[in-house]
Amino acid sequence: MKRYGEWRNMLAKASNEMSPEAIKGLLGELYVLGYTLIPTFGVEKAVMSWIGPRKGHQDFVLDNTWIEVKTIPSSSREVEISSVEQLDCPNEGSLIVVYADHTSKTNTSSTNINRLFREISEKLLDDDLRIEFSNTLFRNGYYPKSEYESVDYTFEVKAVESYAVNKNFPCLRKENIPVSITKASYYISIPAIAPFKTKKGTDNGPQ
Numbered sequence: 001m002k003r004y005g006e007w008r009n010m011l012a013k014a015s016n017e018m019s020p021e022a023i024k025g026l027l028g029e030l031y032v033l034g035y036t037l038i039p040t041f042g043v044e045k046a047v048m049s050w051i052g053p054r055k056g057h058q059d060f061v062l063d064n065t066w067i068e069v070k071t072i073p074s075s076s077r078e079v080e081i082s083s084v085e086q087l088d089c090p091n092e093g094s095l096i097v098v099y100a101d102h103t104s105k106t107n108t109s110s111t112n113i114n115r116l117f118r119e120i121s122e123k124l125l126d127d128d129l130r131i132e133f134s135n136t137l138f139r140n141g142y143y144p145k146s147e148y149e150s151v152d153y154t155f156e157v158k159a160v161e162s163y164a165v166n167k168n169f170p171c172l173r174k175e176n177i178p179v180s181i182t183k184a185s186y187y188i189s190i191p192a193i194a195p196f197k198t199k200k201g202t203d204n205g206p207q
Contacts (some may be wrong), residue, residue: 003198015145021190023113023153028098029059030116031157036096037067043123047133053140058093066093068165070148074099074158078187087171095163099183110154113143143194150151163196 018026020186029052037046037060045062052059058102060067068086079097081087085094093128103110117137124130137143147153165171172186 007128017145017147020152022141023148024100024155025069025071026053027111027116027139027155029069029111030100030101030120031100031111032069032096032160033060033114034120036160037062038120038123041096043170044126044129047120047124047129047136048150050136053136057083063100064091066091067096068093069096069098071098071100074101077190078144079190080185080187081171082185084172084174084184086175087169088173089165092164092166095165095169095193097161097163098177099160100155101158102151103154105149105151105154106139106155109155109156111157112149112154113142114146115145115147151186162198163193169193169196 029050033046033050037049040046040063041049046060049060049062051061056143058066059069065087072079076099079095087093120133121130124133163169171188172184
């Protein structure tokens with residue numbers, strides 16, 4: 001019955017197609033999940049911490065910290081913060097920037113969202129956890145279509161950088177915003193937050 005429910009949800013979403021930009025953002029989150037969080041925290045804890053597709057303010061929340069993932073071209077020098085709540089949190093957290101560029105399918109360093117989905121799914125031996133993982137993606141509008149393996153959706157992850165978001169990190173805070181402003185989005189200069197960098201690159205990504 002669990003398997004039937006899983007496939008029923010998949011088929012219900014089959015007619016939808018995500019935009020290339022949405023796929024790129026989701027690819028970055030899956031990359032961090034598969035190559036950073038699962039090796040660090042284990043499969044179950046990492047997967048259950050992923051709340052971004054459930055409309056959480058941050059992408060991942062675990063223990064007493066949180067992680068917000070932004071996926072941008074390697075040439076970009078700024079990241080967009082789509083809401084004040086993404087970085088304005090009582091607990092210290094991390095802003096992880098994934099640099100990903102379009103590439104050819106013949107590039108041996110290339111990846112796509114379907115490949116990352118399969119790699120993570122193969123690690124989920126528990127049925128309930130696998131269904132939870134799949135449903136999280138379905139809520140985000142993702143279904144593993146063959147179109148997502150075309151060159152339009154093929155990327156090479158060039159680098160991954162992590163920044164510590166603490167009380168000194170330069171971002172908008174609700175306490176400093178007039179109550180008449182109910183929503184705000186803004187951009188952060190990456191060179192300007194260099195002093196907060198905690199990690200550069202990954203050594204366990206796809207080969």
